[in-house]
Amino acid sequence: MTASTRPRLPLAVFVIGLGIFCLGTSEFMIAGLLPDITQAFGVDIPQAGWLITIFAIGMLLGAPIMTLLTLKLPRKTTLLGAGLLFIVAHVLSATTDNFTVLMATRAVAALACATFWSVGAVVSVTLAGAGRTAQALAVTVGGLTVANIIGVPAGTWLGAQFGWQSAFWAVAALTALSVLAMILLVPHTARPSGGNTNTSMSSLVRAELSAFRQGRIWLALLTTMLFQAAVFCTFSYLAPLMIQVAGIPESAVAGVLLIFGLGSLLGVTIGGRYADRNPMLNVLLSLSTMALALLALLLTAGNPWGLIISTFFFGVTGFSIAAALNSRVFGFAGNAPTLAASVSTSAFNIGNALGPWLGGLVIGLGLGLRAPIWISITLAVLAVVVALISRQVEKRPLKSATPIPSTEGAIHESPIY
Template structure:
């Protein structure tokens, strides 16, 4: 795997830390900016919505630029808005920086996916995808707890400064290591950006690709439905002390890293076998977790296991999206990013509804099981009507 792909993973780590770290910073932000906890929580929602909307829009915009310029533009924008966020005393300005950061993050991920699979061997899209998503999982393991610790010791602004500093080596690395080929793929002579965008959009109409995007959204919805409410579940029903929560979140992140690492090794050669085994196991695991959440030992084990299965299945589905859309490398990355964030928005919302309805802290686990079960049913129906969503990786056409 080219070293530049790992450098892109470093940038994804910094941005992933920013996306998830607010969960530990909300009380300090609310106190400092004199807003309510729900208002501070909107900062997370604003980022998620910006990712969903921004992924396809920024992917289209990036078709006008070279890959290197697009990546640098998105990274520099992300850095600047974090500096502004660290300095501002206005809640409105901070909210605006989260939206802009989400747009930049969405654009970066779209171009980074296309760049990674273009740099990797033609039959190694799964490995390239696992490296990028590995940056997200490392953010869960180290970045998010680290951000929470910084916020506890030096205030929430220090976490924003830390993200900005972490982006500097990523910017230098992209400048030196990423080729300056067109972001939209091809050789740059395929016509104006508008024509290339129309061509990529046509390629995105394939039924297999649409099914894969739906599956990715459902599986990721299940993942983040439980992850969002993991702390109250473990401290409430399971009885684990709140001081152990950073370790529990890191354990889920370690499982996630194990999942993307394992899937990167097999997703290109045996994706069907991986999904046939791990998909049902993931749905069953959420149900077992719901039944066993009252006992600390099985709960702790399942935190790791479900993190592993969730990201093994999720990253394999994303690599299949990139295999299914070789004619639309940049927009495929954009829509894959949007699908992941649709799930990351839908899952916690549904989990919150069940808790609010009085169904208990374990109810998000059942929602996660149902969302993954819905993905399994969707895949089965697609196969029944002649659409096979999962295929072994084949050498892609030139990008």
């Protein structure tokens, strides 16, 4: 079947993408709300940056743990439960005046986000069918991209106009709409055991763990972690950089973040188109060009227009790689994609935690708001090195993973659940 005669992706894939949009808006909007949160709670920027780090840590720990705990549940049930928990966490965030409580609600939201992202990615790939892994993942990554284009600037604008709490209320409302859409449109089907209710949990777990015997999957995950740390080390402190270094008015920050989001859309479009053809080439080119974009951002940080242009290219290069990174992990996982998807989520979120922490550390040491960009460049170069090593390792024969002890075949042939 040619690309022109292939059926379109099922609507349910885009519904899951809508849910990912809500998750991404919540995760990323904190960067734009940092100035408001520091004023509201009387904390400094590095302290407020822990809201980003704690979310990433929750994603890191929550993804594999929640995946294993929900392994025998119908995936639609898991998605809906995660969405409802996400809503509750945001309502609690919006109604607290205590910074510690706010951090706790971000941790809860991260657990829900990790669960939704991991299971949602597997459902999307399975619904898409054979040979369309990167396309399905491009939709989920596209949810994050649209979050950067619309959600993050909108959240920043709401925070500036009506207080930071309004952004949390908006996310809760949009998530409620996405949960309703999932109730109506995402299939309610068999358990992950392929319909065999007698399959033991230990057998399912062994099958999922078998994918991690491959050294190449660990190198792929390390590349993901370093890349994401490079992105978030700089992105988390873009708003203060714009205001305090480039002299951009606080009212214009949302507009600059919109430009970053437009760059992200272009990046994910380019990356999604070519990721299925040669994922490794995509990874190497994206990492190399992102390092150059970060260097340009460093050199132009003191000039408003220079920073805006560099931010756009940072968005392009930072998101052109995401589908390829996820696609590689799915390809290595074979018949046991669920835990691999969750660990891939954890790798992204180790980077999400590490990046802001390193950025806050160098700012706290008095090295200035440009210092996180230097750290990001270093991390991007390290990611290139790991990717080159991975390319050599991937030339070796791939060991087969333990088959899932059920009626499931390969991921694209298994039931939707």
